[in-house]
Amino acid sequence: MPGKRVMLVDDDQDFLTITSALLRRGGYEVLIATDAFSAVSVAVKQRPQAVVLDIGLPGGDGTTVMQRLHARPHLAGVPVLMLSGRDPAKYCEAALKAGAAAYLTKPVDADELVAALRLALTPA
Numbered sequence: 001m002p003g004k005r006v007m008l009v010d011d012d013q014d015f016l017t018i019t020s021a022l023l024r025r026g027g028y029e030v031l032i033a034t035d036a037f038s039a040v041s042v043a044v045k046q047r048p049q050a051v052v053l054d055i056g057l058p059g060g061d062g063t064t065v066m067q068r069l070h071a072r073p074h075l076a077g078v079p080v081l082m083l084s085g086r087d088p089a090k091y092c093e094a095a096l097k098a099g100a101a102a103y104l105t106k107p108v109d110a111d112e113l114v115a116a117l118r119l120a121l122t123p124a
Helices: 013-025 036-046 062-070 088-097 108-120
Strands: 003-010 029-035 050-054 082-086 100-106
Touching: 003 013, 003 036, 013 029, 013 088, 013 108, 029 036, 036 050, 036 062, 050 062, 050 108, 062 082, 082 088, 082 108, 088 100, 100 108
Parallel strands: 003 029, 003 050, 050 082, 082 100
Antiparallel strands: none
């Protein structure tokens, strides 16, 4: 949904560069964080409307970051799409049970990411 503010949280600079360019071309405003601490700080200050969050981050895991975001009243309803290059059988169910709107495996297909983001941003 163009015009929406999306935060990308990942410590992989190549992923951030490529994915932020893709989303900007699609009309999204993109915020960037590279670790667990800055993710919470950026989200509190900038109030993204969706978050694309890697599970493995410096300073903490993505599931903990998602729980910290959802513990704040103004971020509680923000959809979080979890990403990981790790074993999906192990992490997917846990991420979804923890409140993720979707779980995507790396390398992420651009069309799959955009489709999941649009779905997450569609009002229920």
